[in-house]
Structure formats: C-alpha cells, structure tokens
Amino acid sequence: MKRVYLDHAAATPVRREVLEAMLPYFRERFGNPSAVYDLGSEIKDALEEQREKVARLIGAHRDEVVFTSSGAEANNLAVKGVALANLKKGNHVIVSAIEHHSVLNAARYLEKFHDFEVTFLPVDKYGLVDQERLRRSLSPATLLVSIQHGSNEVGTIQNIRELAAVCREQGVIFHTDAVATAGQVPVDVQDLGVDLLTLNGPALGAPKGVGALYFRQKLRLVPQIHGGIQENGRRGGTENVPAIVGLGKAADLAREELAARAKYLSWLRDLLAAGVQERVPGVVYTGHPAQRLPGLASFCVEGIEGEALLFMLSSQGIYANTGSACASKALKTSPVLGALGIPSELAQGSVVFTFNAENSEEDINYVLYHLPLAVGRLRSFSPVWRKRTAAAVGE
Amino acid sequence: MRFVTELKADATADLVYRVCPMHLLEPVDLIKDLKQGQVLEILTDYDGALEDIPAWCAKNGQEFLGVGEEEDEEYYKLYIRKLH
Structure with missing residues (x-):
C-alpha cells in the first residue's frame, strides 16, 4: 500500500x-x-x-x-x-x-x-x-x-x-x-x-x-x-x-534551501487546501488564510470526529494529525481551536496535515482522492451530520 | 575582605546564575584580552568566589582590587587588575 x-x-x-x-x-x-x-x-x-x-x-x-x-x-x-x-x-x-x-x-x-x-x-x-x-x-x-x-x-x-x-x-x-x-x-x-x-x-x-x-x-x-x-x-x-x-x-x-523550500511547501499546501475545500462540503480551513506556515494545512470537518478520520486515513496509508501531537491522544477538544472561537462540535473534526520537501504532488492527489471518501463514509454513520443535511433539505 | 567603591572596569564577566567553576573559567579567558593595568569586573552570585578569586589572583600574579561595596542581594562584584 x-x-x-x-x-x-x-x-x-x-x-x-x-x-x-x-x-x-x-x-x-x-x-x-x-x-x-x-x-x-x-x-x-x-x-x-x-x-x-x-x-x-x-x-x-x-x-x-x-x-x-x-x-x-x-x-x-x-x-x-x-x-x-x-x-x-x-x-x-x-x-x-x-x-x-x-x-x-x-x-x-x-x-x-x-x-x-x-x-x-x-x-x-x-x-x-x-x-x-x-x-x-x-x-x-x-x-x-x-x-x-x-x-x-x-x-x-x-x-x-x-x-x-x-x-x-x-x-x-x-x-x-x-x-x-x-x-x-x-x-x-x-x-x-x-x-x-x-x-x-x-x-x-x-x-x-x-x-x-x-x-x-x-x-x-x-x-x-x-x-x-x-x-x-x-x-x-x-x-x-x-x-x-x-x-x-x-x-x-x-539556510541554503529556505527560499526554495518555502515556495515548494506553499505550493503543496495550497493544492491540498484548495482541493479539500472543493471536494469536501462543510469544511473550514483553520488559521490565517494567507499569513501561515508553508508546510501546514489544517481543517475542521463538520459532522465527524478527527480521531475517526485519522483512523480511516491511516487504513489507506495516509498519516496526519488532529490538533497538536500531544493533545490528540487525550481526546480533548483542542484549546487552540477553542481560542480561535471554533465551536467544540466543529473542533472535534480537526485534521492537520504537515509536509516536508520529500512529499510530492502525487501524495496530495492521493489524499484528495481518499479524504472525501473517508469523510463521506464517516458522515453516513453520523447522526449529527444526518440531522444537519436533513434540515438543509427541509429548507 | 577588601572593599572598593566606584571602580571603572574595562571588561565585565557576568557569571550570575552560572554554575561553579564558571566564575574562574570565564575571567581567565577574558583577562587574556585585557591590556596590562586594565580592570576586569566579575559579577557572580556564588559565595565561593569571595575566596576563589583572591586566591586565583595571588597564585597567578594578578592584583585583586576588592569587592564592590554597594551591597546587592543578588550578586557580588569583584575587581581584578591585570598586572601581566
């Protein structure tokens, strides 16, 4: 795999x-x-x-x-x-x-x-x-x-x-x-x-x-x-x-590679950020839209648990994180997302991708293929999401 | 202990909160860069420096001028004149 x-x-x-x-x-x-x-x-x-x-x-x-x-x-x-x-x-x-x-x-x-x-x-x-x-x-x-x-x-x-x-x-x-x-x-x-x-x-x-x-x-x-x-x-x-x-x-x-590294990582980040927002409805790109780390793309996905998403992604060989490395194990809502005013229900669906120069466009495309599938599958089990979509249809 | 007031130093070794024997090692290095007759100021919170610095001066033929008279609860100021 x-x-x-x-x-x-x-x-x-x-x-x-x-x-x-x-x-x-x-x-x-x-x-x-x-x-x-x-x-x-x-x-x-x-x-x-x-x-x-x-x-x-x-x-x-x-x-x-x-x-x-x-x-x-x-x-x-x-x-x-x-x-x-x-x-x-x-x-x-x-x-x-x-x-x-x-x-x-x-x-x-x-x-x-x-x-x-x-x-x-x-x-x-x-x-x-x-x-x-x-x-x-x-x-x-x-x-x-x-x-x-x-x-x-x-x-x-x-x-x-x-x-x-x-x-x-x-x-x-x-x-x-x-x-x-x-x-x-x-x-x-x-x-x-x-x-x-x-x-x-x-x-x-x-x-x-x-x-x-x-x-x-x-x-x-x-x-x-x-x-x-x-x-x-x-x-x-x-x-x-x-x-x-x-x-x-x-x-x-x-020091030698900084400019090239920043450019490459930003390109990967923007590919992923744009792709995720295009293919997954109900996603919030967290943090500042422009003034941000080149090698990090972070999202909150409505109607799912970040931990469950990580599990689904890892079954496809994709390794990401939810919140910070230490906070994710404690199964607590991230205090960082809370400080940004993200409601705890949405913050539950946090997923963070961090890259290095060894990652490729192919890696991003692989994520962009599997992430929407994983989110869709998790949402199909989610009463919160079902309620939300039913309400939207009712409108 | 000899006390001195208002001594103008040509260089300062700030060893406050840095562990023993930094109060000896860094002044030895700094004094090498001074000219004959110039004064080195040593700031340290280590009580042992009150014995060690005069003893080092006596052994190495440098002049121990004394300890700053202004009492500071946090640290001592010791002065050495380079003789050679």
Whole structure:
C-alpha cells in the first residue's frame, strides 16, 4: 500500500545528509567535549562549530545559543529561566492562549510555585495576537512575554516584529517559540527584535532529542537542568554531540534551501487546501488564510470526529494529525481551536496535515482522492451530520 | 575582605546564575584580552568566589582590587587588575 506521511510536525525522518554528518560522532569522535585531552577538545571545537551554524541560521552570535534536549526544554529555560533570574523586576508573565504546552505549563508553574501572575492573551479568529491588546495587558510588573512565531496546529504566523516592538518600548523581555517556523520562513532574531527564541531539531530534519535557545547577550538565565559547566554554565548534562552535529548540519541546509523550500511547501499546501475545500462540503480551513506556515494545512470537518478520520486515513496509508501531537491522544477538544472561537462540535473534526520537501504532488492527489471518501463514509454513520443535511433539505 | 567603591572596569564577566567553576573559567579567558593595568569586573552570585578569586589572583600574579561595596542581594562584584 502507498504510504503518504503528512505528520511532519509530530516527527520527521532525519535527513540523509544530516545522518551522514552525525555518524562519525557515535564511534570515532565519541569524546566528552568537557574533557581536557585532544579526544575531548576536538569534540568541543566541533560543538562550537555547530553553535556557529545555528547562530547563523537565525542571525545571532554563537555565544547567544544554548543547546537543549528539545524545543520544550528551550521553552522552559526561556520562560522559567528568565522569570526566576529577574524576580526583582516583576512577577507578571504574558503568554498567548495558543502557545505550546511547554510554554503554557511553564507559565502555570511560575503561577503555582512562585506567586507569578500570568495573563493568557486571547487571539482572533485567525489565531493572531492583537498588538494593542498586548500593549494594554502590560503592567509595570510585566517581566516577560512569550508568543509563538507560528502555530503547529493552525499554521498562523504572528506579527512578531510588531509584538516584540511593543515589549521593547516598555523594557519587557520577549520570547518567541520558532519551532514551527524555522526552516520554513525567514527567522532572524535582529529583524524580529526578540530577546529569546526557541528552535527544535526535528523540525529542521535533525533527530529528536536536540533543540536550542537563543538568548540576547547580557540576558541572565537560571539553569533549569542543574549540573556542571556545560553550555557555559547555563545547562548541565553532557551535550548530545551527535544530535547537535545533526542540528548544525540541518541549520546549514535550512539556510541554503529556505527560499526554495518555502515556495515548494506553499505550493503543496495550497493544492491540498484548495482541493479539500472543493471536494469536501462543510469544511473550514483553520488559521490565517494567507499569513501561515508553508508546510501546514489544517481543517475542521463538520459532522465527524478527527480521531475517526485519522483512523480511516491511516487504513489507506495516509498519516496526519488532529490538533497538536500531544493533545490528540487525550481526546480533548483542542484549546487552540477553542481560542480561535471554533465551536467544540466543529473542533472535534480537526485534521492537520504537515509536509516536508520529500512529499510530492502525487501524495496530495492521493489524499484528495481518499479524504472525501473517508469523510463521506464517516458522515453516513453520523447522526449529527444526518440531522444537519436533513434540515438543509427541509429548507 | 577588601572593599572598593566606584571602580571603572574595562571588561565585565557576568557569571550570575552560572554554575561553579564558571566564575574562574570565564575571567581567565577574558583577562587574556585585557591590556596590562586594565580592570576586569566579575559579577557572580556564588559565595565561593569571595575566596576563589583572591586566591586565583595571588597564585597567578594578578592584583585583586576588592569587592564592590554597594551591597546587592543578588550578586557580588569583584575587581581584578591585570598586572601581566
């Protein structure tokens, strides 16, 4: 059976070039970068080269990059590390209502254990945070604002430059989670004007288990992994050198291929979005119609359950997602879709397709053939849909 | 402990919240780039630095000028003059 994998936001294969770059670091170049002998110092040099490559991707200086084990850890270090390092400046943190759980729950941790006040900023029907609303939410006690660059669930890309500028005017530290956008759209920390930015390896074609946090020089962070002097004393634990080498290689590739990749992924996305809306009645294309991730198409299909649709699609070798990767297992309505004002009944029918450059037009056509069939079959069992269509006929 | 006031530093090593022994490692690197007679300021929240930095200066022939007198609850300011 044909396999069409369209869940790259959940997991993505390591790129061949990335794997090849990593391989020597498992056997020949296995040393500990903190060791003083040459087997270690060579690895330390390699580690610093990767830091340079990651910094180059985002327009940063290499001293402003900390490697972490994931995007989630980088988000934790940004939110908790900065908040705890600046307790004297204030105790108010603002995050958008559609952040990844690693930002939302890090903020809730501060609220619960450190007496912080947290504002969860609402978004509009496209998932955008309003600049004026952010301005009104700032108070003299506001220390940090965290708003994601792009949504892995509805694809919307925020106006980070404008939002960060509001914070800079008020001397408030600004963090953005760029896990979804890096490698798909330009991500430059100077251009965006952010103080902290999160990256994740897998989103760039590197393996799982590696991420990075950009932090503007002179910003203090309280380490969240307590240990030795790895990462210049900002994150304990021996560095995952092979994965970091993979991230460095993936960052180089992302920089070289960005324009072509964005163009190709947008083309695939638009083919799918147009095809689905044409062939499946009762479908809502979620997120912003234009200002969105090139590699993501998200829908809510009336009268069905997203989980059931995923099951039907997987029986045809099509792999997609409903809501975010972690939320889908909990069988809960996505809080992100709720924040966009999508009624919970419609949000139940959420399906998210995320592509990479290995996907083809043929993949999209395969989905466009099977998706309407699967939706039709599920709707034939759905009392909600039957009631709706009967009412429409009655009109 | 020697205390100093209003010292103008030529370079600063900000080691606040960074783990031991970063308070020794980074100043050693930074002092290499200073000229003779210039002053390095070390910011650290690590209590052990109050012993370690003067001891390192004595051992390496650099001048420990003292600890900033303005008390800050969060961190110390220590000053070293490069002698060679």
